[in-house]
Amino acid sequence: MNIAVKDVWKTYGAFHALRDVSVEVPKGELVALLGPSGSGKTTLLRVIAGLEAPDAGSVLYQNDDVTQRTARERNVGFVFQHYALFSHLNIYENIAFGLRIRKWKRDAIEERVRDLLRLIQLEGLEKRHPSQLSGGQRQRVALARALAPQPQLLLLDEPFGALDAKVRQELRVWLRRLHDEQHITSVFVTHDQEEAFEVADRVVVMDKGRVQQVGSPDEIFAHPANDFVIDFLGGVNVFHGRVENGHAHLGELVVPYPEYSDQRPLPATAYIRNHELDIDVRPHGHSNLEARVLRINRTGASVKLNLAAPERDVTAELDHGRFEELGVRTGDKVYLYPRHVRIFVEPEFQTADLRSEALL
Secondary structure, three states: OEEEEEEEEEEEOOOEEEEEEEEOOOOOOEEEOOOOOOOOOOHHHHHHHOOOOOEEHHHHHHHEHHHHHHHHOOOOOOOOOOOOOOOOHHHHHHHHHHHHOOOOOOHHHHHHHHHHHHHHOOOOOOOOOOOHHHHHHHHHHHHHHHHOOOOOEEEEOOOOOOHHHHHHEEEEEEHHHHHHHHOOOOOEEEEEEHHHHOOOOOEEEEEEEEEEEEEOHHHHOOOOOHHHHHHOOOEEEEEEEEEEOOOOEOOOEEEOOOOOOOOEEEEEEEEEHHHHHEOOOOOOOHHHHHHEEEEEEEEOOOOEEEEEEEEEEEEEEEEHHHHHHHHHOOOEEEEEEEEEEEEEEOOOEEEEEOOOOOHH
């Protein structure tokens, strides 16, 4: 079942939670609503579910207008951040609860619950109560309970937000595998870019009640639609400057910007991702940024360097091989060379992805 949200508005007093939002969720896809707190992502999820009524606009399930229907009439499975399990019921009865409400026959309930226990890998634990399970196990039970009545749509509101990092990582993999097996159209809310990009087929980036960009994780990472998107995704260095005569002047750093050849300067903001900023111990090329190493952090798959440059601090990430080749230490002078610069020009908000290998 595909979902279409069309021209939806939602206000709470003077606060505009959703502003003319239109989104499509293709059949069988897992879609993430990604954005900071207050961006409208949870409100949009609740409007899709039927838990909130929009002030204007419509929600369609498979071209059927369900805007005025309740959540139960829409046959939606909903998973909350804090599990919302019944503490006085064991795991079996928690999963069976919705089926008993819908008056399924006893044999059908037992077969469905057994199937779901196998699916969530909790066979043999059905007599335990939620307090006897780990956080990850409780969230899997919540997912099983949502799936039990065979909903046509699964909605998840920050499903892993209450869990520690290791369990979150494990459940991301599990949820993706579950979706690939079940193929149920799903929408989940998160403020975690890594989570959205790892799990979702498609990501909807939101801010201040509006959709900023929709695309696959690869599309959004490689081609952010505007300055909000790239800044929100994080791991970037921000440079303020101007464009004129085919160049962007970012303090002491000058890079080509052929999209604007006028002599009249325009204010611009440039973004350089940490891993797209190369380092050398000697100056070369036509433009570089001199800096001094403040701190070296050897964690994970890369080495992160915090650097003091004129008028700003910047961060660069190198792979371990390149870092060892350079041999830099705290306090050393180095020279920075951007491999890829994204420039957003005001007020027109022109954008360009600049490949500046020629500077290296």
